[in-house]
Amino acid sequence: MTIDHIVFDIGKVLIHYDPHIPYRSIIPDEAERAFFLAEVCSHDWNLEQDRGRPWPEAEAIARHPDREVDIRAFRRNWHLMVPHAHDGSVAIMRELIAAGIDVTLLTNFAADTFREAQAKFPFLTETRGVTVSGDIRLIKPDAAIYHRHARDFGLEPARTLFIDDTPINVTGARDVGWQAIHFVSAEALARDLAARGLPVPALPR
Structure with a gap:
């Protein structure tokens, strides 16, 4: 055809595109970084921003209150991921x-x-x-x-x-x-x- x-x-x-790039310095421990990007700021979490969810909502820390700084670092360092x-x-x-x-x-x-x-x-x-x-x-x-x-x-x-x-x-x-x-x-x-x-x-x- x-x-x-x-x-x-x-x-x-x-x-x-690779979110690990900035997080290698934000979370130097490899196992901890892998957990964070798989379970906290995961692919599925980021996909909801692709669907139109606002970043402030995405950054809500109720589920992971101990990771506020690392979560907010995702959007702030996005330019380094590309x-x-x-x-x-x-x-x-x-x-x-x-x-x-x-x-x-x-x-x-x-x-x-x-x-x-x-x-x-x-x-x-x-x-x-x-x-x-x-x-x-x-x-x-x-x-x-x-x-x-x-x-x-x-x-x-x-x-x-x-x-x-x-x-x-x-x-x-x-x-x-x-x-x-x-x-x-x-x-x-x-x-x-x-x-x-x-x-x-x-x-x-």
């Missing part, structure tokens, strides 16, 4: 745009930190547009966010190709009729796109 639209995820596809872009993936995105392919972004991201990411990584403003989960209070892999993105940007689902690093989000896209690629590396993505007849840049070996 012809691909008319390509939709990129952002975190771990176009930009690096240290660099994934240059190969960005080069692929830009090549697709330059070739006239319709490219948009669909991301689980808190509204405020996404605007910080756009300022830090201007290529996030180069696509036709973006759906940010925190803005619309829907998150992947909920079917509603894919339908919303397709409606807002006039995408034909069967001709839409989605690229995401999280398997459950890839499955969510396929469940609503999109084509989808599980992202593992820029090199693998380039091969997958080339196999579909799409233009990709030569990536450094």
Whole structure:
């Protein structure tokens, strides 16, 4: 099937994300840090900010009153968690745009930190547009966010190709009729796109 639209995820596809980076100095003990990021400021906890929960509510310390300082450090040090872009993936995105392919972004991201990411990584403003989960209070892999993105940007689902690093989000896209690629590396993505007849840049070996 012809691909008319390509939709990129952002975190771990176009930009690096790792909350351990600032917390290595905030909580030097490896076991304690692993516990904190798994049980206190966990992935599921952070996902609620992606769904639109305000940071002051997220930082409520009733459950972990002894960790107030460490909890509040998450938002304050968020910029350190996104240290660099994934240059190969960005080069692929830009090549697709330059070739006239319709490219948009669909991301689980808190509204405020996404605007910080756009300022830090201007290529996030180069696509036709973006759906940010925190803005619309829907998150992947909920079917509603894919339908919303397709409606807002006039995408034909069967001709839409989605690229995401999280398997459950890839499955969510396929469940609503999109084509989808599980992202593992820029090199693998380039091969997958080339196999579909799409233009990709030569990536450094």
